Amino acid sequence: MSPQSIADQLSPFLEYLANHHNSGTEFLPSLSEINKETGRSVSILREELEVAKALGLAEVKPRVGIKCLPYSFTPAVTKSLAYAVSINKDTFRQFSDLRNHIETSYWYQAVSSLTADDIETLKNIVQRAQKKLQSAPIQIPHPEHCLLHLTIYSRLDNIFVQGILEAYWYIYEAIGLNVYEDQKYLERVWVFHQQMVDSIAEGDFLSGYQALIAHMDLLFQREQKNVNVLFE
Structure with a gap:
């Protein structure tokens, strides 16, 4: 070349x-x-x-x-990913795997940069999600799910990481994964989220990391099963 x-x-x-x-x-x-x-x-x-x-x-x-406009990596990634998913549904699983590795790789750097106000925001997000789960009929706390993850990584000074993480949630919602959930799955997800936020608040970043890993494994298994259904 x-x-x-x-x-x-x-x-x-x-x-x-x-x-x-x-x-x-x-x-x-x-x-x-x-x-x-x-x-x-x-x-x-x-x-x-x-x-x-x-x-x-x-x-x-x-x-x-x-x-x-200020430079953002998000639009380019989102449009490219949308195109990839439209021609091959398996590409979302590949992108999801990339996103999982990014979140785990940047966990310690991200959480150590959070402010006290950020941590309060995370606690409020968990509280709102739990209220939705306890409502009748149940409400899916997808906005809270997205916001919690993006807030955790919001202090990273890396526009490319931010672009990948934001694009993931745009396409996650676009293909319908935000509505394809059952109550038991949601309850398990938010147990992990509670553990992550509690650990961050206590400065126990290792325990938070372990909760993140467990959450990622649950999410990836769910995506493997449900993406096929959504594209049938």
């Missing part, structure tokens, strides 16, 4: 967008102005702008113009 520069990996518009982003200016000129600067036709720039929008790198605001 011949060596390439970063610019070789980008379309002219994305290169222009990156340079503009680094200038600290929020909005880009019009496509006609960019055409004059780059020599790229307006029609091609419009196509490349659509790619930038899909990647979450820019948005078009009516009567204002093209706005640079």
